[in-house]
Amino acid sequence: MILSNAEENYLKAIYALNLLGKERVNNQAIADKLTINPASVTDMVRKLDEKKLISYSRSEGARLTREGLRIASKTVRKHRLWETFLVEKLNFTWDEVHDVAEQLEHIQSDKLLDEIDKLLGHPKFDPHGDPIPDANGKMTRIHSTPLSEIKEGSKVKVVSVGDNSAAFLRYLDKQGISLNGILVVKEIQSFDQSLLVEIKGKKEVFLSTEACKKIFVV
Amino acid sequence: MILSNAEENYLKAIYALNLLGKERVNNQAIADKLTINPASVTDMVRKLDEKKLISYSRSEGARLTREGLRIASKTVRKHRLWETFLVEKLNFTWDEVHDVAEQLEHIQSDKLLDEIDKLLGHPKFDPHGDPIPDANGKMTRIHSTPLSEIKEGSKVKVVSVGDNSAAFLRYLDKQGISLNGILVVKEIQSFDQSLLVEIKGKKEVFLSTEACKKIFVV
């Protein structure tokens, strides 16, 4: 079954919301995720239900079926493999890849996907530290913690970021924060919970509370 | 200006027909090229005219404007660079690339295009021997001849093929004909103009008249 880009995007949105803990997803959440009108979601959700890619009921919301899950995780796999490819092979920076990958993830070619995966050596994580689902949809989960919850004095490693927007990633670049970078939490400011962190002996920077919630560390 | 895939495909079609000699292109020809209904072409041609990507008049047909030409040749450039990339870097065969490139050519990212071009070493020809327009739309033209017009006894080199369909390319593979391959025309069959050709001292094969019209040699 060949799906439209829009259909794939809905499945991806439901998949992402599922991973955030929600077993069942309501229309409003999908609408917010995709920044479209809830009324539009009603229609599409009905269509996806008819195609048996999700099961939907007014009371319980939407849940991916086995087939819906397969397609959603494949789309995420494509997105993250393309991002990795762009960074590893084509000199893109991590703040440049998202929008292009949003387009590339809809290209239909199993061979293309397999060959990119092979070329990259079957990577497990993308340039933002997000796990890449394998061909069966399985992925390596890392039990990371938002930097905002780390105790003063701790030394941690950045393993992923919770916001792939160019704006946020460029902010991290400017602050000197990168994937696998080592941080030491020097001070937690009592008045706003913002952090003073030391970056691998190089320098110290202040990070806003909001930023710290989106930096995941171990 | 961001164009839809459909708009890009129309421009590409007009561009291709232009290269076949027609300065002006009529709706019927566009409809045939894209296998859509002429009535649909009327609408789109009007739209492209309004956007100043073509100039259209009922009597003279369609002609690309400077901007239309720029976009069309960029789209062709993308298509051919992707085809080359797939063959050179991702183990695709020449009969597997067309359909995927039809999708990839619509990805919007100048950086992506430039990096692919750089990675490939600024290739001048794609896997079918078609010239790749440079960033200014210029391309190397080779004055080739269809094999169907070659005299008996001549020794020639295959430089391009005029049909990128998987069916035709696989036929050529089976016959042992590849780009840059050397052929000797042994006999022209008088009753149907089909050819007996020798492939670089290896073997002799018969080629149909139709096939010979689509094999270009020097």
Place this chain on the structure above:
DNA sequence: TATCAAATTTAGGCAAAGCTAAATATTTGA
């Protein structure tokens, strides 16, 4: 339990890009 807010659906619309069938133009060639 009555009410208010939030979520959902309905109804009606729009733009894109295609279609068919019928009406018009235009060419061509007998």
Place this chain on the structure above:
DNA sequence: TCAAATATTTAGCTTTGCCTAAATTTGATA
């Protein structure tokens, strides 16, 4: 030159995927 063939356009319809505005349903709470 006139009729047949070819090309183009019009009119009206379809699907997709979105929209707004106005119900309606649900759920939380006072």
